Amino acid sequence: MTGKKRITNPYRVPALGSPLFSITREPRHRVHVLANEKVAPKLLRVELERPRDFTFHAGQYLWLVLPERSKAFGMIDRRAYSIASGSKAKSLEFIIRQTYSDYLKAVARLQTGQAVEIIGPFGSSFIPSRSGALMIAGGSGISPFFSILRSSLPGTFSLFAFEARRRSLAKVLNGVKLGTKGRSLTTVVGRPTAARLAAATDKREQRPIFISGPQGFVTAVSDILLARGVSRDRMRFEAFFPASDGDHDIERIFSSLDESGSVVTKSLIPTQKRVFRNLSRLVQKRKLAATLDELNTALRLSEMFIRISEQASNHVVVTNHAGHVLYANQSAERMTGYSFKEMRGQSPRLWGGLMPPTNYRDLWERKTGGQIITHQLMNRRKNGQLYTALGRVTPIIMRGRVVAYISTEEDISHLTAVDKAKTEFVSLASHQLRAPLTAISWYTEMLLAGHAGKVSPRQKQYLEEIHHGNRRMIELVDALLNVSRLDLGTFTLEAMPTNVAEISGMAVKEMRKTINEKHLRVGEHYAKHLSKKITIDPRLTRIILQNLISNAVKYTPPRGRVDITIAFKKKSRAQHGNGLSADSLIITVADTGYGIPKQQQKDIFTKLFRADNVREKDTEGTGLGLYIVKSVVERFRGRVWFESQENAGTAFHVIIPLQATYPKKGLGL
Amino acid sequence: MEGEKTILVVEDEAPLRNALRDDLSREGFSVLEAKDGKEGLEGALKKHPDLILLDIVMPKMDGMAMLDALRADPWGKDARVVLLTNVSDSERVSQAISGRAYQYLVKTDWRIKDVVKKVKEILEKR
Numbered sequence: 156m157t158g159k160k161r162i163t164n165p166y167r168v169p170a171l172g173s174p175l176f177s178i179t180r181e182p183r184h185r186v187h188v189l190a191n192e193k194v195a196p197k198l199l200r201v202e203l204e205r206p207r208d209f210t211f212h213a214g215q216y217l218w219l220v221l222p223e224r225s226k227a228f229g230m231i232d233r234r235a236y237s238i239a240s241g242s243k244a245k246s247l248e249f250i251i252r253q254t255y256s257d258y259l260k261a262v263a264r265l266q267t268g269q270a271v272e273i274i275g276p277f278g279s280s281f282i283p284s285r286s287g288a289l290m291i292a293g294g295s296g297i298s299p300f301f302s303i304l305r306s307s308l309p310g311t312f313s314l315f316a317f318e319a320r321r322r323s324l325a326k327v328l329n330g331v332k333l334g335t336k337g338r339s340l341t342t343v344v345g346r347p348t349a350a351r352l353a354a355a356t357d358k359r360e361q362r363p364i365f366i367s368g369p370q371g372f373v374t375a376v377s378d379i380l381l382a383r384g385v386s387r388d389r390m391r392f393e394a395f396f397p398a399s400d401g402d403h404d405i406e407r408i409f410s411s412l413d414e415s416g417s418v419v420t421k422s423l424i425p426t427q428k429r430v431f432r433n434l435s436r437l438v439q440k441r442k443l444a445a446t447l448d449e450l451n452t453a454l455r456l457s458e459m460f461i462r463i464s465e466q467a468s469n470h471v472v473v474t475n476h477a478g479h480v481l482y483a484n485q486s487a488e489r490m491t492g493y494s495f496k497e498m499r500g501q502s503p504r505l506w507g508g509l510m511p512p513t514n515y516r517d518l519w520e521r522k523t524g525g526q527i528i529t530h531q532l533m534n535r536r537k538n539g540q541l542y543t544a545l546g547r548v549t550p551i552i553m554r555g556r557v558v559a560y561i562s563t564e565e566d567i568s569h570l571t572a573v574d575k576a577k578t579e580f581v582s583l584a585s586h587q588l589r590a591p592l593t594a595i596s597w598y599t600e601m602l603l604a605g606h607a608g609k610v611s612p613r614q615k616q617y618l619e620e621i622h623h624g625n626r627r628m629i630e631l632v633d634a635l636l637n638v639s640r641l642d643l644g645t646f647t648l649e650a651m652p653t654n655v656a657e658i659s660g661m662a663v664k665e666m667r668k669t670i671n672e673k674h675l676r677v678g679e680h681y682a683k684h685l686s687k688k689i690t691i692d693p694r695l696t697r698i699i700l701q702n703l704i705s706n707a708v709k710y711t712p713p714r715g716r717v718d719i720t721i722a723f724k725k726k727s728r729a730q731h732g733n734g735l736s737a738d739s740l741i742i743t744v745a746d747t748g749y750g751i752p753k754q755q756q757k758d759i760f761t762k763l764f765r766a767d768n769v770r771e772k773d774t775e776g777t778g779l780g781l782y783i784v785k786s787v788v789e790r791f792r793g794r795v796w797f798e799s800q801e802n803a804g805t806a807f808h809v810i811i812p813l814q815a816t817y818p819k820k821g822l823g824l
Numbered sequence: 825m826e827g828e829k830t831i832l833v834v835e836d837e838a839p840l841r842n843a844l845r846d847d848l849s850r851e852g853f854s855v856l857e858a859k860d861g862k863e864g865l866e867g868a869l870k871k872h873p874d875l876i877l878l879d880i881v882m883p884k885m886d887g888m889a890m891l892d893a894l895r896a897d898p899w900g901k902d903a904r905v906v907l908l909t910n911v912s913d914s915e916r917v918s919q920a921i922s923g924r925a926y927q928y929l930v931k932t933d934w935r936i937k938d939v940v941k942k943v944k945e946i947l948e949k950r
Binding site for chain 2: 590591593594596597598600601604606
C-alpha cells in the first residue's frame with residue numbers, strides 16, 4: 156500500500172503526523188449512540204454510552220470523532236463538545252447546536268446504536284472556583300454549565316439560560332435535576348439586555364461570571380457587562396471563531412505536504428516537479444543514480460524546512476480558513492500544553508477564546524482582510540494557567556485567495572508583569588504625592604488670604620507663583636493617576652442621570668481666567684434636551700470635556716475662538732455609512748488655534764507625546780490629556796477623531812454610544 | 825452664632841490637620857484633633873462634636889472603619905460626618921459608602937476656603 160503510493164507520489168515527506176512530532180497517547184473510546192433528538196430549535200441532545208473507565212469532572216469536554224467523516228476526509232475529523240452530564244451519570248450527554256456545517260449535519264444524522272469514537276476528557280473551558288459562579292448561557296452554551304449544575308462541587312452556582320421564546324428550552328431543561336445545595340436555574344426569555352442581566356451587574360455579586368453560547372450572544376452579553384462596569388478579570392468566555400466548513404483541499408494538502416500546498420520553498424516545488432519528470436523518463440532508461448541523489452537532496456531540504464518551523468522558538472500554528480489547526484510546532488505544544496495531535500482539527504479557542512469576543516471579532520475582521528496583524532492575547536494552557544502572548548497572524552494567499560493562516564505567538568507574560576509593576580508604581584507614587592501637594596496648596600492659600608499677617612505685593616506675587624506651580628503639579632499627578640487607572644483597567648463606569656451641558660459649562664468656567672486674559676470668544680452650543688439628564692458616567696464625561704476644552708483654550712492664540720457643540724442623536728435605522736447603531740452623545744470642540752502639524756497627527760493620542768509647535772509656545776502641558784481622552788472614549792466604546800490644519804485650527808469630535816448604559820441608582824456625589 | 829460649634833478633625837497628615845485646625849479656629853469653631861481613626865472614634869464618642877471631618881486613608885483604623893464603628897453607637901449613628909478624600913480614593917470610597925449613612929464627600933483638592941464654606945453650610949442647616 157505505502158510502497159505503491161511512494162511511486163505515484165514521490166513528494167510525500169514523512170512529516171506531519173509522523174514521530175517527528177511528540178505525541179502523547181490519547182484516551183480513546185469506541186462508544187454507541189444511545190439517543191439523538193432535537194430538543195429545541197437548532198439544538199440537539201446527543202446521548203452516548205459511557206465507558207466504564209471514563210471519569211471526568213464538571214466543566215470538561217471531549218472530542219467526538221465520526222467514522223463517516225474521517226473516512227471521507229482521509230484524516231481524523233473531530234470537534235470538541237462540553238459534557239453536560241453530571242460526573243456520576245451513567246451516560247454522556249451533550250447539547251449540540253445545529254449549523255450549516257457538514258460536520259454538524261453528520262452529527263444530526265447519528266442513529267441510535269451507531270458507533271462513534273470519543274477522545275478525552277480534556278481541559279476545562281470553565282474552571283469552577285470554590286466561590287461558585289454566575290453562569291450565563293445562550294442556546295447550546297448551556298452544555299458545559301449542566302455538568303457544573305449537576306456536580307457536587309462546593310460553592311453557589313447560578314445559571315441564567317436565555318431562550319428565544321417562552322419554554323423553547325423546556326425540553327432541554329427537563330433533564331436537569333439540580334445536584335446539591337447552592338444550585339439555581341433561571342430562564343430568561345429574549346435577547347440579552349442590561350435589565351435582563353441585572354443579576355450579573357449587581358454590586359454585591361462578586362462571583363466569577365461564565366458566558367457561553369453562540370458568538371453573537373457572547374458578544375452582546377460581554378458588551379453589556381463591560382459597559383456596566385463588570386471587570387474583565389471576572390468574566391470567562393467561550394468565544395467562537397467564525398464557523399465555516401473549512402477548506403478540505405488545504406487540509407489534505409497539509410496532511411501530505413504535496414506540491415502547491417507545501418510550506419517549504421518556491422524553488423523546491425519546481426525542483427521536485429523536474430525531478431519527478433526526469434525520474435519517470437530515467438526509470439525506463441534505468442539510469443537512476445544522479446536523479447535519485449537530486450531527489451534525496453530535495454527531500455532533505457524539505458525536511459530541513461519542516462524542522463526549522465518545528466524547532467523555531469516561537470509558537471507557530473497553521474490554521475485553515477475557518478481557524479482549524481492544521482499544524483503546530485513544538486513551541487506551540489510547550490506554550491499551550493497541548494500536543495499537536497490534540498490541537499489538530501481544533502480551533503485555537505482550545506487555548507484562546509478567553510477575551511471579550513469583540514477582540515476576536517476585530518482580529519478576525521482584519522485577518523480576513525489579508526493583512527499581517529499583531530495582537531496581544533490572553534490565553535490559557537492545558538493546565539489552566541493563564542498567559543499573555545503577543546500574536547501575529549499572517550494569511551497565506553494563493554491565487555488571490557486566503558487559504559490558510561500562519562499564527563505565531565510569543566509568551567510575553569513576564570513583560571506584561573513588568574509593565575503592570577511600572578504602572579502600579581506610578582499609581583503609588585502619585586498617591587503619595589497628593590498629600591504634600593494639598594498641604595502646599597492650602598498653606599499658600601492661607602498666606603495669600605492674609606491669615607498669617609499682611610502680605611506685601613512682592614510676597615503676594617511670589618506666593619501666587621508657588622500656588623500656580625503647585626496647581627500644575629496637582630494636575631500632573633491627577634493625570635498620571637488617571638493614566639495608571641486606565642492602564643490598570645481599574646476605572647469603572649458608573650452610569651447615572653447626568654447634566655452634560657452643566658459639566659461642559661464647569662469646564663469652561665475653570666478656564667475662564669485664561670479665556671479672559673487671551674480675549675478668546677467661547678461659544679457653547681448645547682442641544683436643547685441636553686439640559687435634561689442623560690444616563691452616562693459623569694466623571695468620565697468630565698475628563699473628556701475638561702481635556703478637550705482646556706486644550707482648545709491653551710492652544711488658541713489671543714482673540715481666537717473656541718466652539719463647544721454637544722448634541723444628542725437618536726440611532727439611525729440605516730446600518731450602513733455613518734449611521735449610528737445606538738443613541739449617541741456627540742461632542743465637538745473646535746478652535747482657531749495653532750493646529751497639529753500634519754506629520755505629527757498620527758502620534759497625537761500617544762502617551763507623553765506633544766506636538767513641536769505647541770511645545771515651543773507652552774511648556775506646561777503634560778502630554779497625557781489626549782491619551783486619557785482616547786482611553787476614556789474607548790472605555791465608553793465610542794470614537795474620537797479630529798481635523799486639523801496648522802495655524803488654522805483643530806476640531807475634535809467624540810461620539811459616545813449610550814446604548815449600553817442604563818439608569819441606575821446614583822450615589823449622589 | 826449660638827455657642828461655639830465643635831469640629832473634630834481626623835487626619836493623619838499633620839500639615840493638613842494643622843491647616844484645617846488653624847483655619848477653622850479662625851472662623852470661630854472649637855477644633856478637636858485626632859491623628860487616626862482610633863483616636864478619632866474615642867474623641868467623637870467622648871466629646872460629641874457637631875461635625876467630624878474624616879480622612880479615609882489612615883493608619884491603625886481607617887476612616888471607613890471608624891465610620892462603621894461610629895454608626896454603631898447611639899449618638900454616633902446620627903453624627904454629622906464629612907469625608908475628606910483624595911480624588912484617587914474616590915472609586916474605592918464610593919463603593920464602600922454606597923448604601924451607608926454618610927453626609928458629604930469633599931475632595932482634598934478643594935481649596936481650604938471651600939472646605940470651610942462647606943462646613944458652615946452643613947452646620948447652618950440644622
